[in-house]
Every structure is written in structure tokens, then in C-alpha cells.
Amino acid sequence: MRILISGASIAGPVLAYWLTRHGFSVTVVERAPALRKTGGHAVDLFRPAMNISQQMGLIARVEERATGTNRMTIHQEGARRPVRVNLSKIFNATSDRHLEIMRDDLSEIYYDATRDHVEYLFGDSITAISPDGEVQFERATPRRFNIVVGADGLHSNVRRLIFGEEPRFGAFIGAYFGVLTLPHAFGLDGELLMHVGVGRTAGMYGARHLDEARALLLFRSEHELDYHHHDVPRQKELLRGAFDGMHPEVDRWLDELDRTPAFYFDSITQVRMDTWSRGRVTLVGDAGYCPGPAVGGSTSLAVVGAYVLAGELARAGGDHQRAFPAYEHAMAGHVRGSHAAALSAAKTLIPASRLGVRGLAQGARLISALPARPRRALLRLASKSARLHNAMTLDDYSPSLPASAGRSDLAGC
């Protein structure tokens, strides 16, 4: 049975790994000419995704590539003194298993685990998928597949081809973000530096093994802004406008906008669909149910979704008519929860009022200053997102176990 996956970032290679472990033959088509190795931005792996990575035999490599960010300094706009926070204490209290890693490092680790058993077609893209599984590509000759999976991200090509144009499924949550790469000189050893004001938050961090730093700039906007997604000068202008006058340090980051080798700008949008499957095609990760980039949790959800989809396909012996509804059923609660958690994370991260700005800074300080037990208790109450992402329970789809195996300790441990 031949399965085609579009997208070789997180969901694509994880899905490819588990499908090959279950005995399927897998091809992955990736639009980029090669795997990106520039670091990208920092993403979170919560307990279920860590446990899946462990089952893949990759946990040592994942831990080795952790960003190592363990301190945070928060400057509140207009306040004189910054607030210093021990991030490790916060992470340890929210989760007994959480790790931050650059997305492209994680992608490379998953790709390396699959490259010998999976056919990768870089620099290509699907142009048409017929109901009988005949697939046309921009470059490769047409081929027939039993199943096609879109793991091609927020702006999924497969979703567009099968379900229609993006605006039908994208729910704007009232914020935008930009990411830019800064020279090493800006790099901070294990520290996340934040400036928080009403309706705008700017952060800068490095990773211990990277020669560059990243600035992440998030701002609220009640209405969708007028720009074209290829119009980079206009996007930079919007960022400059949104962060004008915030702080001289943020001005220095913005000065790099004209020199940065890597720039990304997008709205914070959730993908909301009634179903992710049609015929022999389904979606996984951000393509099907992105809770919103940069507000946390979507990487873990992509890993979990890929693991569950592969497992349900194996259980159904490759019968997509049985596997896809089971996959959607298994993921529905996790997706609903992640969407709700991302909305509340966005409200906290980009406060709408002065009270919210103070709440974010003082709350973080209070939590990191508390002794371990009350800190854990308070965070469990306050951090809906981490709680939810850690608590996901999954069936155990390990190939060595019989299909009827019960709930696993993958997430519940």
C-alpha cells in the first residue's frame, strides 16, 4: 500500500516514520529544495510528543538540541524596573516533561530517522489529486497512491486542492506576528528577553548551539490588515508601525529588518474544519487543525496527530474509510482543547490592557519565586495550555502490541 505525504517539516516525517514502522510504503513530497537547517523558531514539545519521540528512539538527540533557555527578563512598557524570572522553575512546574527546541532542528531529527526507509521528493509540489488516487506533480511524473496526506502546514496546498480556498477555514484570532533572525551579537546565553506593552509583545532569544538570535514580535489588531503575503516590504512596515516607540532595544531589533537573512510575517490564525478527510485524502498537523502559530502547542499537536493517524491506518489494515473517522474521533477532543487554550494563551501573551501587562510580569515573577509545591499548584490552575498539552491520553499504537491494546502510558504517565 502506497501513501503520499505532502510536507517534510514535523507532522510529515513523524507520520512517515510510524507508517513505515507499520509496514506501509511512503513517499514524501516537499516544496522546499532541501531540508531547512536554519533553526527556524523555538517550538514546544510537551509530554505526549516527548514520549512519542522516545518511542522513536530519538529522545537523546532531541534533548541534546534543546534551546537551553532558562531565564526570562520582562520589561513592562513604561515601567522602570524589569522583572526577572526563572523559566526553568516555571517549565518544571507546568510539566514533568517539556522541552523547547528550534523547529528546524526537530524537523531534521525526524527526517534523519526516516530518510533510509522513505522516498523524499524535494523541490516539488502536488498540482492535482483525482478521486482514484492519481496524483499530478509540478515536476515528477504522475503516480497513483492509495492514500494522500496533507502535512503541508497552515497554508496547506492539499487542503486547497481538496477542500477549497484557505479563507473558508482560517479563523483570524485578532493578532499578527513577525520573526526575524538577528546576528550573534544580540544572542543571549539561555535568556529570553521580553518587552510587553498594551497590545504588543516583543521577545528575543537564542539557542545554545546557534550562531544567531531570533526576535518574535506579536501585536493585536482588531481587523485583518491589508497586505499581500508576498509583499515583504509592506509586512516590515506594518511591524515597524506596530512597535514604534516601544523601547530603544526593540528599535535595535527593528533596525535589523532590512538586513535580516530570514523574515516571517503572518496573522495568528486557527484552522477550523468540520472534517479533515475527504475520499482517500486527509490532513495532519497545522494543515488540518492549527491552533495558531506562536501561541503554543501546535507542534506537539502535530506530532500527536501524525502518531494517531499512522496508528489508526495500521489498525484498519490501510482501509481509509475506517481509519480516517477513527483518527478524527481520537483527535477531536485534543484539537478542541488546543484551540481554546491557544486563544487564552494569546490573551495572556499579548495583553489588551495595562492591568494585563502587569499581570503577566508580576504573575511570572510570583510563580517563579514560590516554593516548588505552591508553584506547581498555582501553575496548574493558571496555565491551561500546558496542562492540556501534558494531559492528552493516547492509545498505544506501537507496532509490537496487539491492535486491541488499551490506553497507553504514552501520555498518562
Ligand SMILES: Cc1cc2nc3c(=O)[nH]c(=O)nc-3n(C[C@H](O)[C@H](O)[C@H](O)COP(=O)(O)OP(=O)(O)OC[C@H]3O[C@@H](n4cnc5c(N)ncnc54)[C@H](O)[C@@H]3O)c2cc1C
Ligand atoms: C513564528 C512561529 C512561532 C511558533 N512558535 C511555536 C511555539 O512556541 N510552540 C509550538 O508548539 N509551535 C509553534 N509554532 C508552530 C509550529 O511551527 C507548527 O505548529 C509546527 O511546525 C507544525 O508542523 P507541521 O508539520 O504541521 O507544519 P509546518 O511546520 O508548517 O510544515 C509544513 C511543511 O510543508 C511544506 N509545504 C508547504 N507547501 C507545500 C507544498 N505545496 N508542497 C509540498 N510541501 C509543502 C513546508 O515547506 C513545510 O516543510 C510556531 C510557528 C511559527 C511560524
